Amino acid sequence: MNPPPVSASVDAAPKAVPAPATTGATTGATTGATPAAAPVVALRAAAVRVGARTLWSGVDLDVQAGEFVAVLGPNGVGKSTLVKVLLGVVPAAEGEIRVLGRKPGEAGSRVGYLPQRRSFDPSLRIRGVDIVRMGLDGDRWGIPLPWARNRRAQQERVREVIELVGASAYAHRPIGQCSGGEQQRLLIAQALVRKPEVLLLDEPLDSLDLPNQSAVAALIGRICHQEQVAVVMVAHDVNPILHHLDRVVYIAEGGAVSGRPTEVITSETLTRLYRTPVEVLSTQDGRLVVVGQPEGAGAHSGVHGARAGEHTGAHAGAGG
Numbered sequence: 633m634n635p636p637p638v639s640a641s642v643d644a645a646p647k648a649v650p651a652p653a654t655t656g657a658t659t660g661a662t663t664g665a666t667p668a669a670a671p672v673v674a675l676r677a678a679a680v681r682v683g684a685r686t687l688w689s690g691v692d693l694d695v696q697a698g699e700f701v702a703v704l705g706p707n708g709v710g711k712s713t714l715v716k717v718l719l720g721v722v723p724a725a726e727g728e729i730r731v732l733g734r735k736p737g738e739a740g741s742r743v744g745y746l747p748q749r750r751s752f753d754p755s756l757r758i759r760g761v762d763i764v765r766m767g768l769d770g771d772r773w774g775i776p777l778p779w780a781r782n783r784r785a786q787q788e789r790v791r792e793v794i795e796l797v798g799a800s801a802y803a804h805r806p807i808g809q810c811s812g813g814e815q816q817r818l819l820i821a822q823a824l825v826r827k828p829e830v831l832l833l834d835e836p837l838d839s840l841d842l843p844n845q846s847a848v849a850a851l852i853g854r855i856c857h858q859e860q861v862a863v864v865m866v867a868h869d870v871n872p873i874l875h876h877l878d879r880v881v882y883i884a885e886g887g888a889v890s891g892r893p894t895e896v897i898t899s900e901t902l903t904r905l906y907r908t909p910v911e912v913l914s915t916q917d918g919r920l921v922v923v924g925q926p927e928g929a930g931a932h933s934g935v936h937g938a939r940a941g942e943h944t945g946a947h948a949g950a951g952g
């Protein structure tokens with residue numbers, strides 16, 4: 633069942649962090665219920681460490697039902713790790729984190745997840761429809777839903793979600809023979825098949841060509857706003873999703889800033905966040921280009937021709 637419609641709300645101004653920890657977002661944590669106005673994802677003064685290294689700290693973020701939020705930042709800063717924290721796979725070192733009013737990892741099938749891109753061997757015979765059905769079979773994220781035990785109901789749900797993502801025409805073809813964009817739609821259908829209220833996507837547009845990036849971005853925006861699924865999406869380039877987004881969270885070592893894209897992706901805000909001059913340029917066709925954004929400390933030095941702490945040149949897009 634979809635969550636009750638809640639109008640997407642965003643901060644009036646970008647929210648700089650570190651900010652004082654509050655406990656307001658944890659309301660309802662003990663019941664597991666999601667009151668209409670409560671954020672479906674809430675982080676307060678959150679920090680994460682891998683080994684001895686603190687990736688980020690002091691991160692505050694609220695995501696409401698039906699909001700589309702992008703997680704942006706340089707390579708290696710900890711964007712994917714944020715998703716893993718929300719899944720409960722990586723523990724937070726500090727702070728309060730709630731997903732659907734519960735601790736990360738406790739919301740079961742109410743959270744859908746699409747990991748960073750998998751590629752399928754062209755000779756793979758398994759069909760798209762089977763890939764989608766796999767999303768029902770496993771109980772990776774919780775106890776199977778009642779309808780998931782009923783074969784007819786399963787088939788109907790798989791058909792329905794394939795139609796939702798516009799994949800009906802090729803869902804019975806071997807997945808290895810589908811294009812990258814078609815495969816990605818089928819994988820999104822797999823993540824949606826158990827009707828999650830929160831959808832966590834890790835770079836779903838990676839390695840798609842521009843028309844497919846645009847089409848898949850529009851699909852995710854539609855799922856989010858029409859189906860009232862809260863989407864938290866790691867993105868390398870914000871441009872393909874810019875017009876669909878309600879909010880972005882930009883991560884830097886030591887903190888993050890969240891708010892409307894037009895408020896966060898500015899020279900002033902990113903310069904303040906990174907404590908180094910960062911320039912945001914707008915191209916004639918409306919794309920944003922971030923110049924001078926430092927790499928995350930763990931990023932490979934060759935990727936953008938910069939070592940940790942040094943400035944990169946112009947990035948292909950705002951985000952990483």
Ligand SMILES: Nc1ncnc2c1ncn2[C@@H]1O[C@H](COP(=O)(O)OP(=O)(O)OP(=O)(O)O)[C@@H](O)[C@H]1O
Pocket residue numbers: 682683687705706707708709710711712713714928929930931952
């Ligand atoms: N289990 C782990 N142990 C040690 N280091 C880790 C572990 N998991 C992630 N890291 C490191 O943490 C850093 C952040 O990784 P993460 O994948 O979250 O970055 P990212 O911002 O998503 O990067 P990219 O944009 O390149 O995908 C990287 O330097 C990575 O090597």
